[in-house]
Amino acid sequence: MSDLTLADWQQRAAELSIEGRAFINGEYVNALSGKTTADINPANGQKLADIACCGPEDAELAIAGARKAYQSGVWSKLPPAERKKVIVRWANLLEEHQQELALLESLDCGKPISDTLYVDSASAINTLRWNGEAVDKVYDEIAPTGPGELGLVTRMPLGVVVAIVPWNFPLATTAWKLGPSLATGNSVILKPASNTPLTALRLAGLAKEAGLPDGVLQVLPGPGGSLGEALSLHMDIDGQTFTGSTPVGKMLMEYSAKSNLKRTFLELGGKSPNIVFADADLDKAAKMAALAIFYNQGETCTAGSRLLVEESIIDEFVAKVAEAAKGHMPGNPLDPNTVMGALIDKKQFDTVEYYVDVATKEGAELVCGGKPAQVVEGGYYYEPTIFKGVRNNMQIAQEEVFGPVLVAIPFKDEADAVAIANDSIYGLACGIWTNNLGRAHRVAAEIEAGSVWVNNYFGGDITVPFGGFKQSGNGRDKSLHAFDDYTELKSTWIDIS
Template identity: 75%
Template sequence: MSEQNKTPQTLQEWQAMAETLQIEGRAFINGEYVDALSGETRATRSPADGRELAQVASCGPEDAELAVKVARKTFESGVWSHMPPMERKKIMVRFAELIEQNKNEIALLESLDAGKPISDTMNVDVPGAVTTIRWSGEAIDKVYDEVAPTGPNELALIQRMPLGVVAAIVPWNFPLSTTAWKLGPALATGNSVILKPASNTPLTAIKLAGLAKEAGLPDGVLNVLPGPGSSLGKALGLHMDIDCLTFTGSTEVGKTLTEYSGQSNLKRTFLELGGKSPNIVFADADLDKAAEAAALAVFYNQGETCTAGTRLLVEKSIAGEFIEKVKKASERFKPGHPQDPNTVMGALIDKSQFDTVEHYVGKGKEEGAQLVCGGAASSAVEGGHYYEPTVFRGVTNDMTIAKEEIFGPVLAVIEFESEEEALQIANDSIYGLAAGIWTLNINRAHRMARDIRAGSVWVNNYFGGDITVPFGGFKQSGNGRDKSLHALDKYCELKSTWIDIS
């Protein structure tokens, strides 16, 4: 391995690499890095210590207008949309290879920008993005159209056609992963894409744009616009010449984007939104394994995870014993510097999110929940916003901390006495993104998995799955699906062509 590609092994080595990193902050339109038309920029700051990382283009409606015109012209030219599937596949696979070759830089950018532990960005986020782009590319020439079973004098063709111009708005908690989940199927099916990263985590999206061009993606197929949701996101949502909007983020914003669709051209709107996922532990479970997973389920990624198992439902007969196991398991999630390879839990994204966590911890105490551990800020690194793993017991499902998404390392433990009560509590939520079930009773596992209203149900594990299975939610957790072959369908129109051959 060359010295240039050698992976840093210590905090000091990662920091040294960060000092020499040339960070690109411009938008990417029609195959070129460009300033926002207004010339405005916005500082993106490291959650680790608050220092400025780069000045990033602050795009607005005028940039959206330009990008849409470029994307539409490119789509209609057929340079990508009509390219033979096998040729598109080669470019997508090359794109994945370039992400892999640049893994150190991309992992560092993600850690710097989002406050995520470098061990996670290196071992989870970057490999996941590589797999998603490569798998989507490999699928292109293996998904067949159909011929309907007509009579002998007709021929009916059923074809998947690209939608056209897709706008993808991705969140700040998993910027790289969700970007890959959108780009993979949208590009594979022949669309042009306008990607709007979250305004506080734009760096990996901007980097990927250049790598896509290097891989051979034609100019204008992928355009990246960093900028605020209030103006840029609204402009994309209301634009009359965008065919599809795919969004991962809060339920509140998802509802607004759905309204924009109705107010404009009824663009397809696919949403992966919030969650308040139940993680249900029965007395017959492997309690040690379940406790380790329960801590991971809520404290991974600082709790800034839409699928976080923030409601821990525990059978009453084992509640005391199990909570002690979870408390002990939470000790390994001590906040630390995100660029330290030994850090398991990094920094909250910013002061606003820190204040949100503080608010909900206060509500938990105010409404009578019992604080088991945590409940306070951590001084892991000066200038950053860190919070201790926090566990409440004695929670009832009508408490604020059991109903509302906190997006921080706060666990609400709710006790139950029967399978029926556990199911009722689990489904008593506006959300339906994910759920966990811990039991060695195979019949109970199947009953619960069947009846819980959630898009992903994990039995005797948490966060299970890979690119081959769909991901998305029920109820106010959204619609549509990321990942798997089902995601390809979301970026296609079905066209029926009926031919009379009599």
């Protein structure tokens, strides 16, 4: 798709026009308070744009507009085939602007441009197109009744939904939320993470261009505290969906209980095990183990941050992973050859440094990394870091770092591997590496996780559901199962005798 060089992307970045206003009732507008916040490029610490800082008063305006649009039926009562046309046109517009969206995402997140171009933006396009195409193929039901009765089961939109998305995959995750929620007829208020609002704001303008009626999609940039709380506690919000940290997810559940019991779906943290048996293809497993933790700078909820290795091969295997880690050294995010970019901000950089210090104090052995990388002045870069000699009860093995830090833990046999893997408050994902088919099935069946990947990592596409067990959340993104999150089932029983 692109043969652009680092210099080409830098030139495009210098010429880029960035929209920083909120999107309410079909128009870009300033926050009612007039307040703005600076959006910072993690790659160099420089300001990208001034962004509207919305508050509770903007939330009230957006919610009223979303409710009005919903009740008017301009979108909610549109035939599914007509909603499909708009969403597919929207996906096509994203494709036309794919390089622009990839550049915005890379600048905003510090992610490598090759990832935002070929993974993040491509995923968003496919997600919207798939949901649009799917919605007119989901049928209601007729219950098996006697001849004098008719039982109908119909799927209705929830109403007004709040979608709160994270800073690590803002474009892709936003599409996961907007695709099914809009396809099923809801009005949606999107609150992007306060430090990565750029692609969300651009998506809104493209949605209007595609024909989405005013008020059906509102985008409110602003702080997670005051703005997020106002949205989550509001009595006129029917549902909320969130991807982010487990502590914030718990707060949203509390807000739901304190308000109107709005339906709440959460995709939260993880400390995912990546289990390697001695009979696996060790060279392939080592390369993928490095990718599983260092992809996206380790800022991935499904990152394979706990490497569980059969004790007979642990030294040999960790050495292979350390060698593979050399291919993940940080670079300039706008360089197409870069595979690992910058951490999102100084707070996250400090968090990584804190956990590296914790691991050292706990007695873990540093294999590689463990220090900042010097790439671009003012940016937040950290070397791929691996520890071995780790026990699963250590803090470094139990708490989510959300950075490029891998801990290697030995296990004795299948039962031991499963016990260690499940000894976590989280249950988001798991990798299993073995050439024994029976073992693969046995272990996968015992793992407490929403996604299990055998002889791969990060596998799957839009056709399979994504979400977690335990404190990794509830509900599911992706696939037709996501439609369940954004709809109510109504039973209508008719006497026709």
